[in-house]
Amino acid sequence: MTLFAAIRLPHEILFGKGQRHALPKVAARLGKRALICTDERFAATSTFAEIVNALEAEFVEVLIYDAVLPDVPQETVAVCVADARAFGPDMVIGIGGGSCLDMAKCAALLLSHGGRLQEYYGEFKVPGPILPIIAVPTTAGTGSEVTPVAVISDSERTLKVGISSPYLIATTAICDPDLTMTCPPGLTAVAGADALTHAIEAFTAARRGSDHALAQDHVFIGKSALTDHFALLAIKLLGRSLEKACRDGSDEDARADVMMGALAAGCAFGTAGTAAAHAIQYPAGALTHTAHGLGVATMMPYVMNYNKSTSAVEMAQIGSALGLGNQNQDAEQRATAAIDEIRRLFAAIGITPTLAELGLPADKVDWTAEQAFGIDRLIKNNPRPFDLDAMKRLVRAAYDGDFAASAI
Incomplete structure (x- = not known):
């Protein structure tokens, strides 16, 4: 058999204890305005407050969307994007479990190309590059920080649906095991x-x-x-x-x-x-x-x-x-x-x-x-x-x- 290999990955993967502290400088290289997608639970933690303060100290202005729900109901993506459009983010930061990272991917997609999320269901439907994404997982499971897929739920469909495109791969994945220490x-x-x-x-x-x-x-x-x-x-x-x-x-x-x-x-x-x-x-x-x-x-x-x-x-x-x-x-x-x-x-x-x-x-x-x-x-x-x-x-x-x- 002829040796064959293929792989698609983020531009940068940072892994290790304390690597979340690299986020401000990583973000500052990408722009000055960041949309943060997270959930209500993590947004209420002191760790999240420290992250936001560190971003602002690096002169990165933030807009926080902290209403991410499990399985990312597709209608919530439209709400997030409507809130963020006037802000004009240079990047989207997903912090949380897989749903928070998938929300960041979907938000970056619609902010970049517009339309309705349903237009992108399936493979290779994303027409071109999207806003840079920084993925910061707080659980260890989905792998969404490095994958080309976002999984969402659509009330018009019985099964969950996916958007799959290499353009959805995060620019940078920052994986700090300390963020999982309180995971039950x-x-x-x-x-x-x-x-x-x-x-x-x-x-x-x-x-x-x-x-x-x-x-x-x-x-x-x-x-x-x-x-x-x-x-x-x-x-x-x-x-x-x-x-x-x-x-x-x-x-x-x-x-x-x-x-x-x-x-x-x-x-x-x-x-x-x-x-x-x-x-x-x-x-x-x-x-x-x-x-x-x-x-x-x-x-x-x-x-x-x-x-x-x-x-x-x-x-x-x-x-x-x-x-x-x-x-x-x-x-x-x-x-x-x-x-x-x-x-x-x-x-x-x-x-x-x-x-x-x-x-x-x-x-x-x-x-x-x-x-x-x-x-x-x-x-x-x-x-x-x-x-x-x-x-x-x-x-x-x-x-x-x-x-x-x-x-x-």
Whole structure:
């Protein structure tokens, strides 16, 4: 096989304890007026007040939009942009969880190109560069600080929708693990499990060739040498520290590992893409109104078991990244051990083990499978192909908790 690699990343990534203090100088290089997108909770903290004061001390005028809601309802983006247009920002700073970062991306898009957000749903609909974005995550999960996608909710649609374009990648990502120290155990678990799922799905994604047009025609292009590097780094860091961070939120080393793991996972899936676990979560999440990370993590072991017959070598490598000492076993045995470790880890941090316990109605199992099967950009990225019957069997197995049936 000819070596092939592709990756899209921010111009600058700053990671480490205290790196949030670099924000004022980073912002000052981009302009003099900054729109800040955050949520009500973080806006009320002393840390946020310190950030704003530091920006103003660097002669960066700020306009604060502190009403970001989970899943970014599309109508709220229009409100944010209407408030900001007269201010004329030179940049948009997103500070908070994934929704705050996605709001910053959407606001920068509409401030740059106008129109309605719905005009940009899908891939490559953004016509050109947008205002510079500085992404400052306060949770470790979505990887939105480095990805080319913004996920929003639209009241006219059952499922969440995405805007995917390389133009949405932040100019600078500033990742300071100290900002995650007060993240409660439940959120730490769900966000970290989301990141681990990103990494696993990116590493086991379909390999879709090396045609020069691939990355020009698609935002998410399957696995490659560079995305594999970041995915395995994420798996290693999250595998060794996610459980620790959930158990003891004051463990600085564990917090740093988990945040770097989420960042690396974002670097991987931002180009490689995700697959079946995400496809199933979109309808399941819409019906159960549960956190995205919880839904994808619930599905991940079942999807790994389904894919094992075609991805045993990759899953054996996942086992090695997780620190499993089973090198004398064959690839299938090592793959099985890797899946078992993911199941153990997710159980240890409180991830719901079945779609039934997630709250999916029994009469919506087939509907969930049908909707998931229709999300082509994710299904075509899965290493083992699906037909509708196979998808229905997988969703049913995850609903019943019949792990063995998920491999059929």
